[in-house]
Amino acid sequence: MVTVNDTLVKVTMTGGLTKEEIALYDRQIRLWGMDTQLRLRSFKLLLINVGGIGTEIVKNLVLGGLHSIELLDDSKVKEEDYSSQFFLPKEEKAIGEVKLPLIVESIKELNLRVELTINIKSLDQLLADSPEYFSEFNLVIGTELTKQQMIKLNDICRGNQVPVYFTGLHGLFGYIFTDLIQHEATCEWDTGNQQRKPGTQLNHVKQIIKIELGGNGKELVTIKDNFNKISDIFHSKQLPHQLNNRQLKRLSGALPIIFALLEIERPENPESILAHNDLKGKALDICKALNIPSSIITDEYVELFTRNAFTEFSPVAAIIGGCLAQDVIQMISKKESPINNVLILDSIKSEMPIYAL
Amino acid sequence: MGRETYLKKIYGEEAYKNLKSKTILMVGAGGIGCELIKDLMLSGYSSIHIVDLDTITLSNLNRQFLFRQKDIDQSKSKTICEAVQSFNYFDCKLTSQHGNIMDTKQFPISWWRQFDMIYNALDNLEARRFVNQMCLFLGKPLIESGTTGYQGQVQPIFPYLSECFECQAKVTPKTFPVCTIRSTPSQPVHCITWAKDFLFVQLFDDSTAATGSELSHVTNQDSQDNDELETLKKELSELQGLRNLFESGNKELASILVEDIFVKDIARLLRIDALWKLRAKPIPLEYNKEDLEKLLMDNKSLEILSNDTQMWSVVENVYVLYKSLQALQDRYKVDPKIPISFDKDDEDTLNFVVSSANLRSHVFGIEIKSKFDIKQIAGNIIPAIATTNSIISGFSSLAGIRAQIGDKIDISKHLTTYISIKPNKYITSASLVPPNHKCASCSLVRKGIARCSIGTTKLSQLLQLVCKRYGYVEDATSIIIGKSKLVYDMDFDDNLETSLEDLGVFNGQVILIQDDDDNLENLELLIEDKKGEAILPNIQLRKKTTIITAEPGGLNDINDDHLKTVESENGDTMIVIDEDDESEIEEMTIDTDGVHAISSKNGDGKVDESFLDDVIEIEDLDDYGPATKKQRLH
Structure with a gap:
């Protein structure tokens, strides 16, 4: 609570927000300050695919008060979309129709201040023909993309200095990959017993670059994050350096299996269950590529994933969607160091580790 | 489908x-x-x-x-x-x-x-x-x-198997010494507390809180200084006068109040030398009366009231005080029966508290705050x-x-989860633990629902039933209705033939059965009034001795010597549980689901850093979390 008040005192640039905005956003301004709210208000976002997780992300960010969000999705409504996509109209007749026009008005209602637009072009076509399209945005979030799409999109965006978040769900599991290229955040931390020093590496991608004195026993610590390309994470050899043997041994199989699922095409039939051995084989290959013990690929986990793969589940969409939207807001606020660069949700173990790959 | x-x-x-x-x-x-x-x-x-x-x-x-x-x-x-x-x-x-x-x-x-x-x-x-x-x-x-x-927590509770909500102490709101609030404030929050819980209450609030307010009763427990006590008493009687002016609709109320509270009272406090030996002296309020007149004459000044995020000048604060007093007086005139109590969303009451808190801050050389900020503190707003x-x-x-x-x-398969954002993780989870054996809600007493017809069931019948069912001994048992109404013990059997209803039991009432020999744990029965045969809850009462020796629940049993406070890389204070036997630690960490707070001490007495990322830190979840979250591992 003290932190919050202190932040508020420092912010004097309130001119930009109207009284109505201050009243509406009251509870969040008290957390992240007027300056962050102003930054949000000028931020342009592209969200690709509005499935279960896309639904959660757009809900959170429209509520947060971004300047504009464009939704890009050419998919048609499928029956199984009704498991977690809560903006869909209830009527059966929606099935087979293009999704975005059916949901956009309900999303707008959440916060009329946010400019919401839809685009029903194909992502692959845009990637191939109009790469400049992606440079119009301050940030691109891709949900449920294929590995090829992620790599292509990341390449295009890197070229234009546009950061990306990629995310997806597999039933009880989910992931977030981030490439914000480079990011600096100035965090307000309590002054500790031990003096912090500029130059300290928090891990191999996060470094303290500046320390200033704040008020009330606080320090302003500036952290610089360097990000790797998304294509590099799939064969990164970093894990054995980040984890000790104990941690490596009890690593959740979710990480390599989620990577393995990027090598498998999403089945046409939502009821089909993946072949156990095929998935296991691919997961073992990933373990080799990442230099992590193959013993973490248990039959129990492979079995779980054969059923959970490519399914959507509302509580997990809410967790990952909440976590991603919050990281986006903190990235925009520049007051917290963001997720760098692979987050895995394993709701069996109730873990959300973050690996720097 | x-x-x-x-x-x-x-x-x-x-x-x-x-x-x-x-x-x-x-x-x-x-x-x-x-x-x-x-x-x-x-x-x-x-x-x-x-x-x-x-x-x-x-x-x-x-x-x-x-x-x-x-x-x-x-x-x-x-x-x-x-x-x-x-x-x-x-x-x-x-x-x-x-x-x-x-x-x-x-x-x-x-x-x-x-x-x-x-x-x-x-x-x-x-x-x-x-x-x-x-x-x-x-x-x-x-x-x-x-x-x-950004903080949050989920805790599944399985009654009597895992910790209940009361097993860990909760944070209580911070309070300040009476004299800090009444005579020697040093922070904005002291002045806001004064404005809201003292001045406002004394002037407008008719409820019992007003007369019974702790802040109005200063005793020599609060201050050794007789001069200070006298001064504070004088202030109080003066406030009664102001209250009368308020109720009679006196037009001069605002100017008299400003003079009394921010000039005369302060001058009186200044005469108590002892208070200011080590403190900066307050300065009785001064402001430009012509500027105030100008503001009061100009309708445009009303905009100040809704200027929530800017700091008001001294004269603007006086202006807001005038305006809010007038509005409250008008409300009282329309209907004196409608109580005026502080509500952060009631603009008139908020304006009064903001302006009077700020004027007091100014007098004591404390920084003035915006209405937006004061609203958060006075209204206890949680982001x-x-x-x-x-x-x-x-x-x-x-x-x-x-x-x-x-x-x-198997409660160890269920997890309590906290958000705790670190470079290497987003949440922390820990297995549930058995109840804290000192918990007054779930360990010192067992609870259940008894169905019976309160109109026809006699106390003697209830007594026999519970003795037969749970093993209490009739002449070593007492029965208490509600919080403290004793209706039966071995020396008091007058009520045995009276029905529960005639003893004052109603549907939903709780009856406590107590073993005077301290053998069996106590039983709290919630009475559900229902016709037909009495049905007692199907529970097994434990012997008191087994409760005490049972596996400890919370951390209360861990010797403080085994707790070490360390600093994490981002400066959070963390409690590390320092177990003696390292091999045991290895076993515990590998076998458990989720992440658990563990650290070990190396031979040289240094905390082994490699364990740090698995440590649960103390978090301060207002109104929710335990005071210190020292999570017990298996």
């Missing part, structure tokens, strides 16, 4: 069918509630009851995504029930009730019985405690959750955002689903 394809794949057919047969209750339809109801409905529950007593306000709309501008002032429970119909894809049966969950008339014990599990989505300690107690009586699982800003609620609701629904389709007996 194709819509359920994913749910069936994720749960398995059997478990899904099982889940669909459950009836659950969600208490609270606010920040967590809006998110949680969505997750619960889309997880496949087929019958959900919702209770909330609140109405919707503008500041809810930044996160409570089921509410719109047009819903402001409407009932939350009713609105949420209508709003979710748009995505009621699995034909979930929703029942909503507008009311206070603690109202035993609206929600009698028979109503509670219908639920298989309860989800809390509450924002206050009192209701949380109440629901926790109900779940202990009912023996039904409770999924407790709470958020503050709240959609994303944290979304994450915590997700974990809350998962914890409940696990409780419904998982192993209820």
Whole structure:
């Protein structure tokens, strides 16, 4: 609570927000300050695919008060979309129709201040023909993309200095990959017993670059994050350096299996269950590529994933969607160091580790 | 049906069918509630009851995504029930009730019985405690959750198997010494407390709080200084005079009040030398009276009142004080019976508190604050955002689903989860632990529901029944109704032939059965008035000796020498549990699900850093979390 008040005192640039905005956003301004709210208000976002997780992300960010969000999705409504996509109209007749026009008005209602637009072009076509399209945005979030799409999109965006978040769900599991290229955040931390020093590496991608004195026993610590390309994470050899043997041994199989699922095409039939051995084989290959013990690929986990793969589940969409939207807001606020660069949700173990790959 | 394809794949057919047969209750339809109801409905529950007593306000709309501008002032429970119909894809049966969950008339014990599990989505300690107690009586699982800003936590509670909500002490709000508030403030919060809890109450609030207010009774326990005591007493009688002026509608009230409170009282305090030996002296209020006149003459000045985020100058604060006093006086004139009490959303009362707090700050050389900031402190506003609620609701629904389709007996398979954002993780989870054996709610006493007809059941019958059923000895038992009404013990058998009703027992009343020999644990029976044969709860009472020697629950048993405080890389203070036997630690960490707080001491006495990322830190969840979260490992 003290932190919050202190932040508020420092912010004097309130001119930009109207009284109505201050009243509406009251509870969040008290957390992240007027300056962050102003930054949000000028931020342009592209969200690709509005499935279960896309639904959660757009809900959170429209509520947060971004300047504009464009939704890009050419998919048609499928029956199984009704498991977690809560903006869909209830009527059966929606099935087979293009999704975005059916949901956009309900999303707008959440916060009329946010400019919401839809685009029903194909992502692959845009990637191939109009790469400049992606440079119009301050940030691109891709949900449920294929590995090829992620790599292509990341390449295009890197070229234009546009950061990306990629995310997806597999039933009880989910992931977030981030490439914000480079990011600096100035965090307000309590002054500790031990003096912090500029130059300290928090891990191999996060470094303290500046320390200033704040008020009330606080320090302003500036952290610089360097990000790797998304294509590099799939064969990164970093894990054995980040984890000790104990941690490596009890690593959740979710990480390599989620990577393995990027090598498998999403089945046409939502009821089909993946072949156990095929998935296991691919997961073992990933373990080799990442230099992590193959013993973490248990039959129990492979079995779980054969059923959970490519399914959507509302509580997990809410967790990952909440976590991603919050990281986006903190990235925009520049007051917290963001997720760098692979987050895995394993709701069996109730873990959300973050690996720097 | 194709819509359920994913749910069936994720749960398995059997478990899904099982889940669909459950009836659950969600208490609270606010920040967590809006998110949680969505997750619960889309997880496949087929019958959900919702209770909330609140109405919707503008500041809810930044996160409570089921509410719109047009819903402001409407009932939350009713609105949420209508709003979710748009995505009621699995034909979930929703029942909503507008009311206070603690109202035993609206929600009698028979109503509670219908639920298989309860989800809390509450924002206050009192209701949380109440629901926790109900779940202990009912023996039904409770999924407790709470958020503050970026922080949040989910705790599943299995009565008598795992810690209940009361097993760990909760943070109590900070209080200040009376004299700091009344004569020697040094921070804005002291002046805000003075304005809201003292000045405001003395002038306007007619309730008992006004006369009984701690701040108005200064005794020599509060101050050794007789001069100070005298001065403070004088102030109080002066305030009575101001109150009379207020009630009589005197037009000069504002100018007299400013003169009395910010000039004369301060001058009087200044005469007490002892107070200012080590402190900066206050300066009686001075401001330009012509500037005030100008402001008062100009209608445009009214804009100041809604200028929430800028600091008001001294004369502007005086102006706001004048205006708010006038508005409150007008309200009193229209109807003196309508009580005036402080409410952060009542502009007149807020303006009075802001301006008088700021003028006092100015007098004492303390920084002036904006109305926006003072509102947060005076109104106890806890920042709240959609994303944290979304994450915590997700974990809350998962914890409940696990409780419904998982192993209820082995509580170590169930986890409590906190948000704790670090470079290498986003959350921390820990296995549930058995109840704290000192917990007054679930360990020192066992709870259950007894059904009987209070009109026909005599005390003697109840006594015989409980003795026969649980093993109490008749002449070593006492029976207490409610909090303290003793109706039976070995020397007091006058009431045995009286019916429970005639002894004052009503439907929903709690009766305490106590073993005077201290053999068996005490029993609290919640009486459900129902015709027919008496039915006692099917529970096994433990011997008191076994409770004391049982596996310790909370951390109370860990010797403080074994706790080490260390600094994490981002400066959070963490408690590390320093176990003696390293091999045991290895075993514990590898075998457990989730992450657990463990550290070990190397031979040289240094804390082994490699364990640090698995440590649970202390978090300060206002109104929710334990005072210090020293999580016990297995």
